Amino acid sequence: MSAGLRAVRLGTFVVVAVSAMAPFTLLALWSVGGDWFYPALLPRSFTGRWWGDLLQDGRLLSAAATSLMLGAGTGILTCAAGLPVGQALSQASGWRRHAGAAMAFLPVAAPPIALAAGVQYSFLRLGLGGTLTGVLLAHAIPAIGYGSLFFLGVFEVFDRRVEDEARSLGASPRQVLVRVLLPLLRRPLADAFLLGFLVSWSQVPLTLLIGGGPVRTLPIEVFSLVRAGQDPAAATGALIMLIPALAALAATRLGAARTEVVAL
Amino acid sequence: MRRGVWLAGLVASPVIVGLVYSFAGATGIAGFGAHGSYTLDRIRRVLSEQAVWESLWWTVRTSALATVLAGCAAVLAAALFRGTKTLDRAATTLAVLPLPIPHLVAAATAALVLGQSGLLARVAVTAGWISAPAQMPPLVYDRPGIGLILALGWKEFPFLALVAFSVVATRGAALEETARTLGAGPWQTFWRVTWPVLWRGLGPAAVAVFAFAAGSYETAALLGPSDPLPLPALTYERYTDADLARRGDAFVLSLLGLLLATGVVALHEWLRHRVRRLDG
Numbered sequence A: 001m002s003a004g005l006r007a008v009r010l011g012t013f014v015v016v017a018v019s020a021m022a023p024f025t026l027l028a029l030w031s032v033g034g035d036w037f038y039p040a041l042l043p044r045s046f047t048g049r050w051w052g053d054l055l056q057d058g059r060l061l062s063a064a065a066t067s068l069m070l071g072a073g074t075g076i077l078t079c080a081a082g083l084p085v086g087q088a089l090s091q092a093s094g095w096r097r098h099a100g101a102a103m104a105f106l107p108v109a110a111p112p113i114a115l116a117a118g119v120q121y122s123f124l125r126l127g128l129g130g131t132l133t134g135v136l137l138a139h140a141i142p143a144i145g146y147g148s149l150f151f152l153g154v155f156e157v158f159d160r161r162v163e164d165e166a167r168s169l170g171a172s173p174r175q176v177l178v179r180v181l182l183p184l185l186r187r188p189l190a191d192a193f194l195l196g197f198l199v200s201w202s203q204v205p206l207t208l209l210i211g212g213g214p215v216r217t218l219p220i221e222v223f224s225l226v227r228a229g230q231d232p233a234a235a236t237g238a239l240i241m242l243i244p245a246l247a248a249l250a251a252t253r254l255g256a257a258r259t260e261v262v263a264l
Numbered sequence B: 001m002r003r004g005v006w007l008a009g010l011v012a013s014p015v016i017v018g019l020v021y022s023f024a025g026a027t028g029i030a031g032f033g034a035h036g037s038y039t040l041d042r043i044r045r046v047l048s049e050q051a052v053w054e055s056l057w058w059t060v061r062t063s064a065l066a067t068v069l070a071g072c073a074a075v076l077a078a079a080l081f082r083g084t085k086t087l088d089r090a091a092t093t094l095a096v097l098p099l100p101i102p103h104l105v106a107a108a109t110a111a112l113v114l115g116q117s118g119l120l121a122r123v124a125v126t127a128g129w130i131s132a133p134a135q136m137p138p139l140v141y142d143r144p145g146i147g148l149i150l151a152l153g154w155k156e157f158p159f160l161a162l163v164a165f166s167v168v169a170t171r172g173a174a175l176e177e178t179a180r181t182l183g184a185g186p187w188q189t190f191w192r193v194t195w196p197v198l199w200r201g202l203g204p205a206a207v208a209v210f211a212f213a214a215g216s217y218e219t220a221a222l223l224g225p226s227d228p229l230p231l232p233a234l235t236y237e238r239y240t241d242a243d244l245a246r247r248g249d250a251f252v253l254s255l256l257g258l259l260l261a262t263g264v265v266a267l268h269e270w271l272r273h274r275v276r277r278l279d280g
Helices: A003-032 A049-057 A059-090 A095-109 A112-125 A132-156 A161-168 A173-184 A186-201 A205-211 A218-227 A231-252 B003-026 B041-047 B050-080 B086-096 B103-114 B119-126 B146-181 B186-215 B217-223 B231-239 B249-279
Strands: none
Touching: A003 A049, A003 A231, A003 B050, A003 B086, A003 B103, A049 A059, A049 A231, A059 A095, A059 A132, A059 A186, A059 A218, A059 A231, A059 B003, A095 A132, A095 B003, A095 B186, A095 B249, A112 A132, A112 A205, A112 B003, A112 B186, A112 B231, A112 B249, A132 A186, A132 A205, A132 B003, A161 A173, A173 A186, A186 A231, A205 A218, A205 B231, A218 A231, A218 B103, A218 B217, A231 B103, B003 B041, B003 B249, B041 B050, B041 B249, B050 B086, B050 B146, B050 B186, B050 B231, B086 B146, B103 B119, B103 B146, B103 B217, B146 B186, B146 B217, B186 B231, B186 B249, B217 B231, B231 B249
């Protein structure tokens, strides 16, 4: 390897490393920085005030609890709906396969704000506007799209002969599912749960329109804090938003890599 | 098997409901200010507004530039860090690390870094390049959308890098080996083999990234200018307008957004089909 290439590699590595660590470092600094006014490069002092406010006020905490619940619910729906759709799609071929994959991708690619505007009326008619259930179902729209594509990827490399073998040994379809498929798919199911969780955890526009005010999730609170220019409080909230995101990444070890279209 | 298509249709059904209702709202059949009869007046009026076209063009341009930025960075990373040394492994792990960071967090961080009294401006003051915040070129709420392009490019880079790493590993290695055996130098191998394999492999993912970037409301609302308003922000503004007659205009915009997304999805599937065929 030439010296020039080595220098380019090292330089690029530094840029990648700094850019990957930047949000964690900066948000952490902002959340404990006191007297940090322009043009000071670093905070003059450190304070636990923002974290204290957060614990006392309880608004961000209850919003975080709402988000956790919605995330868990969305994760379950992603698995429950994504698995059968992905499995059925993996057995299709030709134009049906293409049309199916495209349709599953549609809710993922649709601009959430346009989607929310389009479905809000139906949600209101069903009495779901401004309710937690409504927001959960709204979050599930893109999440199930992701989940279907994820399981399509999983079943593409899945050896179907295992099912056939269990069937020929006398297992009922239900037994195949419970005794063979689910245990084999434990890992992808965990990945899909986290995928759905994250889609819900980072959602803003669908919550904004379908939740319509009464449903306050963590992203909604952080979004208002950033807009209000309350930097330290916003940074503290944003930092909390990072925790499950990173935990999920560590847990899945990039299980999402199996799908070709997954980007959060 | 037909079941797959039907089930996928169910997955897509909310979008189809959204399309139908947006169409009904845009043509005056239903929704705010509806008169129950079909008319193209509203669509004509909204589409004759210059602000709408500027908004659409602004969103398409910034999303395309962010996609190109992230794509180039991903290709560079995949070409440079493809070995198995510690540096390669550390670089690929770090490149993918920000993948699950929400758009909102990326936008909030970008606002703190790029704002006129943000971290970048402070670095510039400390280094003596500028002396007042006003001298800092605006990178947030700016008309060219530099802050938004940087934030979206940064946000989408890990996903494209992940795809690029796997494309190089699965499709590139054997072909490159063949090229080298046939006497190609390192540059020839890169331009004739690695690069074509990479950009074809990245195509569908890049199209998906474009859709995510163009549809992201929170990044547009926190970093975009107020003139022109990015399309997702304009849609929200019209949808929540105090004037009920103007609210109906939002359906023309949501129809536009959903139709664009449908086109992008078709392009994505077609590109994926082409890449598959190359694999044989």
